[in-house]
Amino acid sequence: MGGLGVHALDHAGTAGRPGSVVHRLDPRAKVVGLLGITLAAAVAPRGAWVVPAACLVALAGVAWWARVPATVVWRRARVVLPLVLLAAAVVPFVGGGPSVAVGPVHLSVEGLRTFGAVAAAATVGTLSAVLLTATTAFPDVLRALERLRVPRAFTLTCAFMYRYLFVLGEEVGRMRAALAARGFRPRTALGAAAVGRLATALFLRGHARGERVYLAMCARGFCGVMPAGAPGRLGRAEAGFLAALGALVVPVSVWAQVA
Amino acid sequence: MDALRIAGLRHRYPAGRLALDGVDLAVARGERVAVLGPNGAGKTTLALHLNGLLEGEGEVEVAGLRLGRDTLRAVRERVGLVFQDPDDQLFMPTVREDVAFGPRNMGLDEDRAAARVAEALGAVRMAHAAGRAPHQLSMGERRRVAIATVLAMRPDLLVLDEPTANLDPRARRELAEVLDPLPATMLVVTHDLPFAAEMCDRAVVLAAGRIVADGPCREVLADRALLAAHDLELPCGFDLGLVATRPYAASAPSARRNAISTRVPGP
Numbered sequence: 001m002g003g004l005g006v007h008a009l010d011h012a013g014t015a016g017r018p019g020s021v022v023h024r025l026d027p028r029a030k031v032v033g034l035l036g037i038t039l040a041a042a043v044a045p046r047g048a049w050v051v052p053a054a055c056l057v058a059l060a061g062v063a064w065w066a067r068v069p070a071t072v073v074w075r076r077a078r079v080v081l082p083l084v085l086l087a088a089a090v091v092p093f094v095g096g097g098p099s100v101a102v103g104p105v106h107l108s109v110e111g112l113r114t115f116g117a118v119a120a121a122a123t124v125g126t127l128s129a130v131l132l133t134a135t136t137a138f139p140d141v142l143r144a145l146e147r148l149r150v151p152r153a154f155t156l157t158c159a160f161m162y163r164y165l166f167v168l169g170e171e172v173g174r175m176r177a178a179l180a181a182r183g184f185r186p187r188t189a190l191g192a193a194a195v196g197r198l199a200t201a202l203f204l205r206g207h208a209r210g211e212r213v214y215l216a217m218c219a220r221g222f223c224g225v226m227p228a229g230a231p232g233r234l235g236r237a238e239a240g241f242l243a244a245l246g247a248l249v250v251p252v253s254v255w256a257q258v259a
Numbered sequence: 260m261d262a263l264r265i266a267g268l269r270h271r272y273p274a275g276r277l278a279l280d281g282v283d284l285a286v287a288r289g290e291r292v293a294v295l296g297p298n299g300a301g302k303t304t305l306a307l308h309l310n311g312l313l314e315g316e317g318e319v320e321v322a323g324l325r326l327g328r329d330t331l332r333a334v335r336e337r338v339g340l341v342f343q344d345p346d347d348q349l350f351m352p353t354v355r356e357d358v359a360f361g362p363r364n365m366g367l368d369e370d371r372a373a374a375r376v377a378e379a380l381g382a383v384r385m386a387h388a389a390g391r392a393p394h395q396l397s398m399g400e401r402r403r404v405a406i407a408t409v410l411a412m413r414p415d416l417l418v419l420d421e422p423t424a425n426l427d428p429r430a431r432r433e434l435a436e437v438l439d440p441l442p443a444t445m446l447v448v449t450h451d452l453p454f455a456a457e458m459c460d461r462a463v464v465l466a467a468g469r470i471v472a473d474g475p476c477r478e479v480l481a482d483r484a485l486l487a488a489h490d491l492e493l494p495c496g497f498d499l500g501l502v503a504t505r506p507y508a509a510s511a512p513s514a515r516r517n518a519i520s521t522r523v524p525g526p
């Protein structure tokens with residue numbers, strides 16, 4: 001069962017060798033390091049191809065240390081990357097300035113450059129995200145964000161979403177099955193009405209669920225403030241990880257900005 | 260001192276429905292009481308009162324502590340309420356985090372909270388699942404983890420709302436095996452009469468917000484007229500006489516068995 005792409009979420013778990021150096025790093029180091037790489041690629045001047053190249057080398061290094069197979073990286077990146085590239089692919093058609101003719105269509109040279117830069121940055125960002133989720137369980141990412149002073153309201157919302165997405169997904173599955181069992185085919189306007197009611201029912205169920213969850217939290221002594229978790233430790237391994245990534249990416253980025 | 264004392268408890272929902280209509284109940288320390296009753300009898304409403312989640316008229320006293328605004332925190336630490344649906348109870352991304360939620364709310368430091376988590380998960384035989392997400396567990400496993408979330412607070416009184424709902428026979432047996440050795444006083448709200456017969460020495464029947472019968476579990480369950488009057492029935496062919504031969508009965512503390520009042524008011 002489980003509509004709503006719940007299974008896609010299930011595949012987002014960790015991969016590679018669970019005991020690897022990278023897997024065991026404090027999640028904060030991984031969040032900061034991989035986010036840093038993404039930022040470096042995003043702010044690189046157009047045409048400075050060395051920056052995304054350096055980022056990709058760094059990411060390849062992380063993947064190798066974590067023993068995350070290339071096939072896994074490819075399979076997960078494939079889900080997101082086309083969407084990002086598609087958005088970027090519009091640019092060459094609408095950009096101004098000199099253009100090149102490719103068959104019957106004219107592509108803006110500036111636009112092509114921009115597309116290349118955006119595509120490179122998007123690839124680096126996607127691969128960073130894939131490697132972060134492959135080496136860190138989602139709850140650990142959340143806790144890392146929390147300790148990095150991301151507002152608690154945001155991390156808590158993510159935590160509840162992660163938890164109840166599956167519950168809601170199961171509920172959607174059950175409701176769809178109930179509709180299908182009674183011969184429902186979403187073809188007519190009447191069908192649209194049924195889907196509308198399904199959405200309403202889902203909302204009400206979600207709301208009732210929220211109230212019961214809140215009661216259950218109060219029953220265990222909750223009074224409005226989430227208790228804090230265990231503090232982590234940033235040790236030599238974390239410093240080494242960040243230094244290695246920095247050594248690869250920072251000099252190249254600085255050079256590209258200056259040149 | 261009684262583990263639980265309820266006197267004249269009445270509750271009316273805002274919608275106007277009188278869900279509890281003068282409930283009186285005293286439960287001795289270590290006793291296990293089944294709360295039986297048809298749908299809509301007020302069982303869940305009663306359970307929510309024991310933790311101060313609902314407020315009504317009347318008195319609730321847990322281990323001598325009168326429930327009120329000033330004692331709410333203390334009472335919630337003593338009463339462990341396990342909800343009807345484990346998905347309501349387990350809301351954190353991992354089992355470990357969820358079980359640690361109660362102890363952390365009690366103000367325990369990380370080391371002691373972690374020790375409580377290990378102890379509670381061990382008691383329900385779910386230590387291996389600490390790092391997993393609740394949605395990855397089976398219904399029976401979720402139920403046991405939900406029980407661990409309150410055991411981690413070391414409650415004096417354990418209140419279980421429909422603990423066997425949606426469990427297959429094996430999960431149900433595992434649940435009985437997990438609950439049986441626990442020393443806590445228990446209130447087991449259930450429609451599952453065989454489960455009540457296995458777990459509890461005493462049973463009360465709640466109907467339309469009142470307690471209409473109270474006595475040794477076997478006597479209450481043997482009273483066919485009483486059960487029929489309140490839409491309760493034992494499964495076809497179920498033999499109360501065989502219940503005593505259950506394998507885990509031998510381990511039950513015998514002190515519990517002597518503290519039973521035999522007051523059986525007529526319906």
Ligand SMILES: Nc1ncnc2c1ncn2[C@@H]1O[C@H](COP(=O)(O)OP(=O)(O)OP(=O)(O)O)[C@@H](O)[C@H]1O
Nearest residue numbers: 272273274276278297298299300301302303304305
């Ligand atoms: N939030 C609410 N608002 C209004 N009425 C309610 C509410 N919750 C329950 N009731 C009503 O109060 C009565 C007692 O409900 P309660 O949930 O305590 O019954 P129950 O014995 O637990 O039933 P079940 O076996 O179905 O779980 C029912 O008639 C119900 O309709």
Ligand SMILES: [Mg+2]
Nearest residue numbers: 302303304343
């Ligand atoms: Mg109920």
